[in-house]
Amino acid sequence: MNAAEDSSTRGLQSIALDPDRLFPAEPSVRGIARELHALVAELPILSPHGHVPAQVLLENSPFEDPASLLISPDHYVTRLIHASGVDLAELGVGGASAEPREIWRKFCAAWPLFDGTASGYWLRSELVELFGVDDELIDAEHADPIFDQLVAALKTPAFLPRALFDSFRIEVLATTDDPLDSLDAHRALAADPSFTGRVIPTFRPDRYLNAATPGFAERVDRLISEAGEGVAGYQGYLRALQNRRAYFIQHGAVSADHGVRTPRTLKLEQAEAARLFEAAMRGDLSPQERDAFEAQMIYQMARMSVADGLVMTVHPGSFRDHHTPSFERFGPDTGHDIPVPVSYTEGLRPLLNDFGDSPGFQLLLFTLDETVFSRELAPLAGFYPAVYLGAPWWFLDAPDAMLRFRSAVTETAGFSRSAGFVDDTRAFCSIPARHDASRRVEAAFLARLVAEKRLRGDRAAEIIVDLVDGAPRRAFKLGAFKSGAFEPSAFELGEGSVR
Amino acid sequence: MNAAEDSSTRGLQSIALDPDRLFPAEPSVRGIARELHALVAELPILSPHGHVPAQVLLENSPFEDPASLLISPDHYVTRLIHASGVDLAELGVGGASAEPREIWRKFCAAWPLFDGTASGYWLRSELVELFGVDDELIDAEHADPIFDQLVAALKTPAFLPRALFDSFRIEVLATTDDPLDSLDAHRALAADPSFTGRVIPTFRPDRYLNAATPGFAERVDRLISEAGEGVAGYQGYLRALQNRRAYFIQHGAVSADHGVRTPRTLKLEQAEAARLFEAAMRGDLSPQERDAFEAQMIYQMARMSVADGLVMTVHPGSFRDHHTPSFERFGPDTGHDIPVPVSYTEGLRPLLNDFGDSPGFQLLLFTLDETVFSRELAPLAGFYPAVYLGAPWWFLDAPDAMLRFRSAVTETAGFSRSAGFVDDTRAFCSIPARHDASRRVEAAFLARLVAEKRLRGDRAAEIIVDLVDGAPRRAFKLGAFKSGAFEPSAFELGEGSVR
Amino acid sequence: MNAAEDSSTRGLQSIALDPDRLFPAEPSVRGIARELHALVAELPILSPHGHVPAQVLLENSPFEDPASLLISPDHYVTRLIHASGVDLAELGVGGASAEPREIWRKFCAAWPLFDGTASGYWLRSELVELFGVDDELIDAEHADPIFDQLVAALKTPAFLPRALFDSFRIEVLATTDDPLDSLDAHRALAADPSFTGRVIPTFRPDRYLNAATPGFAERVDRLISEAGEGVAGYQGYLRALQNRRAYFIQHGAVSADHGVRTPRTLKLEQAEAARLFEAAMRGDLSPQERDAFEAQMIYQMARMSVADGLVMTVHPGSFRDHHTPSFERFGPDTGHDIPVPVSYTEGLRPLLNDFGDSPGFQLLLFTLDETVFSRELAPLAGFYPAVYLGAPWWFLDAPDAMLRFRSAVTETAGFSRSAGFVDDTRAFCSIPARHDASRRVEAAFLARLVAEKRLRGDRAAEIIVDLVDGAPRRAFKLGAFKSGAFEPSAFELGEGSVR
The missing domain is CATH 3.20.20.140 (Metal-dependent hydrolases)
Known part of the structure; x- marks a missing residue:
């Protein structure tokens, strides 16, 4: 079953795609937030502190599977599943051998644990926006088809690092x-x-x-x-x-x-x-x-x-x-x-x-x-x-x-x-x-x-x-924006003096 | 004077009876809160940690008076009255002898102290919802009729423990x-x-x-x-x-x-x-x-x-x-x-x-x-x-x-x-x-x-x-809901595995 | 250039003059806030703890200049400008000699630093409400005319302490x-x-x-x-x-x-x-x-x-x-x-x-x-x-x-x-x-x-x-309101007893 199709059939939209997500509900504030966000939504990502290995980009090999990409190495994710009583080994933590599909099943069954969490917000966003998954179907029953959908995606050139x-x-x-x-x-x-x-x-x-x-x-x-x-x-x-x-x-x-x-x-x-x-x-x-x-x-x-x-x-x-x-x-x-x-x-x-x-x-x-x-x-x-x-x-x-x-x-x-x-x-x-x-x-x-x-x-x-x-x-002393499209802001100071 | 009658005469409703109390003001959020609350408003009370003595329910004697029921033993309440300069003894704290009616008068005079407090919220709710008191009349002047109203209520079978x-x-x-x-x-x-x-x-x-x-x-x-x-x-x-x-x-x-x-x-x-x-x-x-x-x-x-x-x-x-x-x-x-x-x-x-x-x-x-x-x-x-x-x-x-x-x-x-x-x-x-x-x-x-x-x-x-x-x-390992009306929630986990 | 004129020409109003400033955006809450504020907006100021020297009022001499009045002695203000890399001496801190006009220029150039701060809120309010400055013009370019405007104001009797x-x-x-x-x-x-x-x-x-x-x-x-x-x-x-x-x-x-x-x-x-x-x-x-x-x-x-x-x-x-x-x-x-x-x-x-x-x-x-x-x-x-x-x-x-x-x-x-x-x-x-x-x-x-x-x-x-x-x-035991216009509030307690 293709989860994405299923979603479009229902005519429902995931909250992960809602243009107003994370904005306050009050309409006037929300309207201002929307305008402000639009100014930066498309700006390039500067990531001056993180933990992705350079090797991943050097090798540019396809990611192996959804579990080793999204679950096992992410201790934000595995910790909360573990808190529900799952052994970390069953999630492939620390190199423990576990079937990716099995890990994925555990994750899907544990998906409700992530409601309201930051990790849940990011995961939903990744799965829906990046992979086109129907988030209404993330559960034990649909773990396998979603896994297959992700495996297929990861084999495409678009998903190379x-x-x-x-x-x-x-x-x-x-x-x-x-x-x-x-x-x-x-x-x-x-x-x-x-x-x-x-x-x-x-x-x-x-x-x-x-x-x-x-x-x-x-x-x-x-x-x-x-x-x-x-x-x-x-x-x-x-x-x-x-x-x-x-x-x-x-x-x-x-x-x-x-x-x-x-x-x-x-x-x-x-x-x-x-x-x-x-x-x-x-x-x-x-x-x-x-x-x-x-x-x-x-x-x-x-x-x-x-x-x-x-x-x-x-x-x-x-x-x-x-x-x-x-x-x-x-x-x-x-x-x-x-x-x-x-x-x-x-x-x-x-x-x-x-x-x-x-x-x-x-x-x-x-x-x-x-x-x-x-x-x-x-x-x-x-x-x-x-x-x-x-x-x-x-x-x-x-x-x-x-x-x-x-x-x-x-x-x-x-x-x-x-x-x-x-x-x-x-x-x-x-x-x-x-x-x-x-x-x-x-x-x-x-x-x-x-x-x-x-x-x-x-x-x-x-x-x-x-x-x-x-x-x-x-x-982080990263230097100027490549395209030079933005002026330095009014309060960009330096050299011991206010311009 | 019957305080409850007086309130109905005025046609005013206490905030303690407002169906939207404690909900945020923003209409769309309030609407959602209202729907969510309706799902649980009538669920039975589970109180797995508290300090009511079992003796009270065993004996099932009428509560003696409003002061010994609502004021003297509740240190959340007596403390704030004390902060205003009232001796704890005058509130019957720690077994100090004080006339219940006198204690009640002090409480009613001190009622404005409780505005905005959690204790004030609960007290207002008890007095209005449970006893039918008109909360607009809780003050020094009306202390006695309210006391009498409560005393009368406590003598009825409905108020047995x-x-x-x-x-x-x-x-x-x-x-x-x-x-x-x-x-x-x-x-x-x-x-x-x-x-x-x-x-x-x-x-x-x-x-x-x-x-x-x-x-x-x-x-x-x-x-x-x-x-x-x-x-x-x-x-x-x-x-x-x-x-x-x-x-x-x-x-x-x-x-x-x-x-x-x-x-x-x-x-x-x-x-x-x-x-x-x-x-x-x-x-x-x-x-x-x-x-x-x-x-x-x-x-x-x-x-x-x-x-x-x-x-x-x-x-x-x-x-x-x-x-x-x-x-x-x-x-x-x-x-x-x-x-x-x-x-x-x-x-x-x-x-x-x-x-x-x-x-x-x-x-x-x-x-x-x-x-x-x-x-x-x-x-x-x-x-x-x-x-x-x-x-x-x-x-x-x-x-x-x-x-x-x-x-x-x-x-x-x-x-x-x-x-x-x-x-x-x-x-x-x-x-x-x-x-x-x-x-x-x-x-x-x-x-x-x-x-x-x-x-x-x-x-x-x-x-x-x-x-x-x-x-x-x-x-608290309390066991299942008596009537079985609710399904265990999707994230009810246990036994070391995600179901 | 007279900054105040310029503002009126544009027909814009400073946020410092907005009657709803600091009130929540939700219309019903804002309406209540407005009513409550109106009750106290005109009450006299009681300032029972502060650091203005009595000498200032005794002498009643004109304030010297905008910098020594508003900037140099106010460490809430100088600290944030200093954080942007400006030497405290250039702001006249601690008696350091610096031209008031130079200090003022630095402040105006640094004005964007104060966005969102409490000091910025107060300064904007002072400049706009008290001195009639157009806050849209507070920047390096307009520092001099604003300085002159303030200097002129401070010479008038209305600005004596x-x-x-x-x-x-x-x-x-x-x-x-x-x-x-x-x-x-x-x-x-x-x-x-x-x-x-x-x-x-x-x-x-x-x-x-x-x-x-x-x-x-x-x-x-x-x-x-x-x-x-x-x-x-x-x-x-x-x-x-x-x-x-x-x-x-x-x-x-x-x-x-x-x-x-x-x-x-x-x-x-x-x-x-x-x-x-x-x-x-x-x-x-x-x-x-x-x-x-x-x-x-x-x-x-x-x-x-x-x-x-x-x-x-x-x-x-x-x-x-x-x-x-x-x-x-x-x-x-x-x-x-x-x-x-x-x-x-x-x-x-x-x-x-x-x-x-x-x-x-x-x-x-x-x-x-x-x-x-x-x-x-x-x-x-x-x-x-x-x-x-x-x-x-x-x-x-x-x-x-x-x-x-x-x-x-x-x-x-x-x-x-x-x-x-x-x-x-x-x-x-x-x-x-x-x-x-x-x-x-x-x-x-x-x-x-x-x-x-x-x-x-x-x-x-x-x-x-x-x-x-x-x-x-x-x-602070300040005694009663001079005019006696207000009743003591319902919870004015004292003498060890609730009224």
Whole structure:
């Protein structure tokens, strides 16, 4: 049975295709939101932070099947099915072998779990818009025909990774990479005249800075030996990090990302830093010293960013691998990273005191703890030239949470301190839905301000274009819009002076 | 003067009778909310967690007077009158002697204090709907005639506890009980052929687990001697707890409740646990050790729940008896329990690592600290099969707070992880108003999602029936709906597999 | 070019003049909000906490220029321009010399930064309503003509401080003063028959209580020698504080204000308090002891308030002078005070246990951390007769934040525990806009409750009048409305009994 046909026969339209989705119901606000969204609906996608491997685009092989494309690697999806009592192994998590069709059946049976969730919104959008599935038929009974429909689609040229990249209108896609990654895939992609997209690496050194991660000493040894220019010890370590950052920059990187437990920074005397480093290499740090070492290395990363220009993004506050049995069976990133309370004000002070107004230094702060939106992030971004507000992240990358974010930060920091949207995803096919959702929510928020006479309509129009296009370009130093169709917005500032 | 007549003369209708109360004003959303609410308005009340004594229903004596029924025992009510400067003694709190009519006069004079509060909403609803009072006349001047009107009503058969139980359409009512309670009242009620309601006990062992409570050692001694089967010490203590849980289960209990200061758990070696127990019995624990002992006992309670199937509910984060002088004069539960910040992520980890996916284990988490809704509770419930989201509790059991709860948790955890509503009240007459308010708010929230094209209307209809009826049955293991009129919802899952 | 003319030519109206600004878009709610706002739009301004110097009104000299009036001293404004990369010195911050016209140009160029912010709302309102500026022309190009327009206006008698005071309809204006201030300006103003306004001092002893502030010992020495009546040491210190409070009360003060890092209080034995005092004077306190000393002095301040009747306001949770380089160049209050997490429940317990129901004692709690609204402040204010809810403060004095405040506190504490609005500003010309914004938001919130049938319309009308007029009079003990036009509201309580 062809699900798509069935839908058209019924004459019903999926909510995934409703032109007013995510807009407020009040007609006057909805009307303004519609106009604002229209201004940005067709803008290219800038994805300066995410987790799609460059290899996928380099190889450009057909995606294997719906389960390994849409379900198994997406811990946003598998976690909620698991919560209903399904073993992660049955969903193919962490490389567990499971029949794709079986995984798909479980997903379809679990589809009602996703009602009201951000993942459900994206999945519905992908299935309906991209694959033409009739979402009214996503259930256990219709799992097989939908699976077959998707398998057939994935075999067509239109669903090859590069074709999707183009049809998604992606201008820039950033990957996330180990400091010792050769970046061969990025280099090959850049050299390939048949691929015009921009795929850039991101320097992510967490496992080289956090001495609590298993294998820390061996990993750092390898780092120093590969990139330390023969210098040993702490000096070699710093030099190696610096060198790898430079290598990433040569390969197009614009940012370095830091997934820390707490946003703490520390400025240490060099002797003390070296002492902690040596102890870390011997596995001889107390928990307090390990925290201090990481905090001081985040400070060092900021210092290097000031020097080499890499934008610094910080994603703190996640307790990784909360459920040890699942971690042991399936590895990391399998759905049980759970947020903890965070505070930035005191922790970031050493860093901000030294670099908060350093020219060209840009620090993008993300959070999983909404309490800091109004309490800390907006006040920090509303004073420090270096600080930008990262988009609502992970569990907060969802329509209501995005509205809470805007409501909480705008009255203090306005719109100019926003870093724009990042999809932060490993789910390639969800990228357009995520960006469109973000654009719709920005339109909804701005429309309310216009309707409440808190913002002029013409300014709302400029602001939404800037939030979608200008803000990520500035925050991630991505450079100008290719076609030059848009003027830099009125509040594009820089060089220490207001134009 | 008959207040009810007066109202009809004026031709005015109380807001307590408005069919659209608690629904959003926007007409299209309101229309959807109205339809959704209609689906659940008449469903029976499931009250699986509360504080009405079973004795009330067993004896079935007329309630004495309006003050002792509606005011004195309800610390939600007396606290706000006290804040305006009235001595708690004048309100009959903690058994203080005060003329019911005098108490009632004070309440009526203070009635404007309750505008906008949840308690005011419930009280207005009770007075208008249940007693036919004209709420426009609730003031100092009309206190006496209203008092007389209520006194007269309470003497009629329709206002006997069992008659109210039936007219409220209560299917299940849970009480909260001391582990050594004989449960005679429950047994007698169950054996009484003239009473068809289901009144079930709840195992609440706080004072046997927290060594800081006065009289701890004597209480535990009694526990061990009564239920320890002759075993002494820590082993006898564990066995006695286990036996009393079994006794509660025999008498219909479905859950054990834990009112802890923090949601901390700890897995200790048995020798260390026994050592702490012995020290606790000697009154010889440091504050840190007392906390550790309680944390380890919460872990033990989970272990027992895995074994015996009692649902585990946790209500943390209240600083009990904040105002010592009031505690000394009036005892506990007199309006000055004040919330503190909580975090669940690290504290629950020992418990969840061992039991988070144990078959049949169900852990319902409540909070007074809204910050954990999106940061911790939704992420935990969206991964662990054991974890359910408790309804907004106490100060948060209120329309706006319930909307914030749904907004904060749904995008991560959907609707299937909700435990449904609990009224948690000692105010018997407020039960229908509380449940109806919750149903109206669920309708309001779902209606917005439908209007914003984030949820299909037919699914919203299924979800609201499930939230009101299916969710508490599953979360509290209450069993199926008597009449079988409703199908189990599409996402009623279980047995480790998606049907 | 005259900007005002230009606007009228175009026939456009600024959003700053829209009668429905800040009201919700839904027509029925907006209609109710409009009616409610009309009841309070013309009420006099009560400003019982702020930072305008009395000297300004005493001297009644023309304001010098737009930059020193509107920009340089307002750290809400300069901070956001600084975040865009402008050196604070170029904005005349902290007395830095900069041409007023140059500062104004920078502000106009930066005007788009303020879209959506509270400061932008106030500035637009001031410029359009007060000065008749066409806000569509606020940009780099039109900076000079607008500057000239403002300069011309400021030279007219209508823009003299006292004339503005009258045209703003200010009934009471409180300043914030050092305990050793002579209060000469207040005395002279009170004695001046040509000035009928009420300008009252506020006792702000932070720097005499916090031993970590530079110059603590010298300052306290001076305090004791000036006001200690010859008594030395801790006893002289307490006596001097008491005497200066009395002096402030003689000069019209109604409140004492405390800007503490944390809302912690501590009751110490006198010997221990004296020991800490002596060590503080020697500069010999550990950080823990310094905190303890401050906590015990806040307790002492409450004790004195109970005795002398000064209302106690507490503003905790700001990390002052976060950016050391800016502090060193420009001094305090220059835009980099950043909030930190706070909790009141445990910290205030010693104070509340002893004084929480002391007759006449009034403790107004403010916060920069929204998490305490529902978790702690509403529960505290809903029990303790002494505790009042301070208005949303600083970063939270903004339309959406005010709505979140009302939503978070009302369901627990109702409206009667509110202390009313305070503008807390050093920006004299922004006072009317701030008060009007607050009144509009109150109307918006109440209108929603009425539309959702949670509050009767006639009560909403009484409540908004009380929130704007009655609440600050009660909370700050300001005395009755001059003209007596309004009845005390139905819930004006006091004297330990409900009327």
